[in-house]
Amino acid sequence: MTESNPDIEISRRRLLGTVGAAGAAGLALGATGGALAHSAFDDSPAGASGSAGSLASLGATQVAFDGEHQAGITTPLQAKGHVLAFDLAPGAGRKEAAALMRRWSDTARLLMAGKPASGADSGIALDAGPSSLTVTFGFGHSFFERTGLTSRRPTALDPLPDFSADRLDAQRSNGDLWVQIGADDGLVAFHALRALQKEAGEAARVRWQMNGFNRSPGATAAPMTARNLMGQIDGTGNPKPAQPDFDKRIFVPAAGPGPAEHAWMGGGSYAVVRRIRMLLDDWDKQSLAQQEQVIGRTKATGAPLTGGTETTKMALDKIGPDGKPVIASNAHARISAPEQNGGAAMLRRPFSFHDGIAADGTPDAGLLFICWQADPLRGFVPVQRKLDRGDALSEFIRHESSGLYAVPPGPRDGEYVGQRLLEG
């Protein structure tokens, strides 16, 4: 099983969520064939014996580092996340960047397999299984100047346009290198963060870092779409890996059209990363009906206001008794829908964030919005342009930082991430 088979991954989660039910328990035990064994679990004297014992345990779930795509894109949301950007150190260039990407890839490969980092491991994740750890690496626009590789920089990485509602902090935006860490255990995630920071050594220094979280597996009786800190079901409209055009929308074609200089991105994806503060005190003052109007879906089930269940298609043309569209013309889910944007689609895979209380006394909390697409100009940009003009949600959110990163394909045969760029 590799990370690029999200269906298996998801169904394993589904088992975890209901493993206590008499029927499901047997099912869980019957389904161990696909589980990757984790060394720490098998070696542990206290460990459940055999791989059957590990399957239902959150810690044992392992995601492959190598593969067609990097992990952390179609991997189910994890309970904890860190996203951070690094800048190459003054004087560091292509050679140092290549060495760093090799060290980082080696470390990520070990940690995602539940093994300690080579050298002096801090021990923070000792005893724990990989806990669905993923590490994902990307390159920012400035990386290509720093490494003398501007000729191989895809135009898809051109800076995002300005949006009128942007309140961006440059200190927390962009950066030469981007790292996304996710895991279902907070110590496993922190351990990876520290190990990768250590491997950066003198080659790069942290530019910014953010922490996020999502539901813990098993918190709901059955797995379901995530909620965000506004209380909404968030992720419903995402393209599904089973859909025929999923790969085309999310991943750069492996050997598609486009200039040969950009072939290193075949199988890769572009990540847009935005720290979006939620103005929760204002939001909470709205009635439930007002909140539902803002999105165009009910809060409890995520169903369109035009009826049905979460998965029912929105009836965007439906007119209410007052002669107005039931899903308001400025409703967030209407404006962002692919059919309103020439088919523009992205895979949203966010973390919530909560950094305590801001200077003005309001909660410093919101969405670490991360979306994935084969081309930001046919994903994030047109949708955000439209939202920026007329989204009812705008009043309750504030975009505080922004980054756009080229995320290379997954490594093959002991490659490191980005090798096809840096040595190609």
Added chain:
Amino acid sequence: MTESNPDIEISRRRLLGTVGAAGAAGLALGATGGALAHSAFDDSPAGASGSAGSLASLGATQVAFDGEHQAGITTPLQAKGHVLAFDLAPGAGRKEAAALMRRWSDTARLLMAGKPASGADSGIALDAGPSSLTVTFGFGHSFFERTGLTSRRPTALDPLPDFSADRLDAQRSNGDLWVQIGADDGLVAFHALRALQKEAGEAARVRWQMNGFNRSPGATAAPMTARNLMGQIDGTGNPKPAQPDFDKRIFVPAAGPGPAEHAWMGGGSYAVVRRIRMLLDDWDKQSLAQQEQVIGRTKATGAPLTGGTETTKMALDKIGPDGKPVIASNAHARISAPEQNGGAAMLRRPFSFHDGIAADGTPDAGLLFICWQADPLRGFVPVQRKLDRGDALSEFIRHESSGLYAVPPGPRDGEYVGQRLLEG
């Protein structure tokens, strides 16, 4: 089952940790009798049917709000935590404080049962079970002036002495009221935080707030003592609820000696809360042997350097081949051990914290140290006094904030927390 029976609680966790093992799965299903059913789980159309289905799910675990002691003291560590202090608003006194404690208790009771807050619930925790949510309330020294109750203030609440290594930020210390929230799901914990803040209304405003985390249940193959962000097993020496003197050490006697004015604290406990930064960059430069000398225990297993396993008693008198004590005279676990402090003992129940990167570029991470005792002058104070003078760990930590709170007993028969003080 009530929260005051930590053994049942812990054994339930133990089952969760190994539920996938063929043997344990049967056991888990057989043990459902004790599980409190959670409404959201039972009502959910997607939910596992019947209470047997809920048991193995992290979300279904429920801790009682009412009881002899408040929840969140002997409750097993949760994956997420918020601790925060409030100050009563100018003009608010005993009456407003009593009304607030009633509102807060009502809300905590609902949320800990997995129900929405009364009034407009934000929906953030919808679908999730209570996920071991606990809410714990305490009163700081200043609360008693604000409410005109100084005659009933226990001397145990006298300000802690200054310690030479203290680098305390007054803005993040003390406060009239203290609230501790813990849950195994981040959205459940955040939901409780927001609901309680909302209930504070005009009566109190947040003074400071901190976020923390621990291992997720199931991250290790079998439940075990927690690790902290230095990578050490942390909690080994804690008094165990099964020990005969546990209650005497941790809880104020229900009808013990002491003046009648303080009877309202019978069954309560005192919490010392310190934000202790770890100087992780310095720590990581030490060799494993050096790190183990600092504590006096091995990092991998937590066993004393004098041999054995985690639970072996430290042989403090043992001399090594170099003529020096094997567990160094300044080792943290030696200096803090009850036998070195006239039996002084406390229950340490911390969260790790990680708030990104500090202004100086080092990680803003460490331990939200929370310890519980019947009397801080026979728990925290003598131990910290000794650590302050000679602890090898001092070099690698920095106490940044401090609070001491009187945590009343658990409420009975629809009481609110603190009612015996505020209406007694």
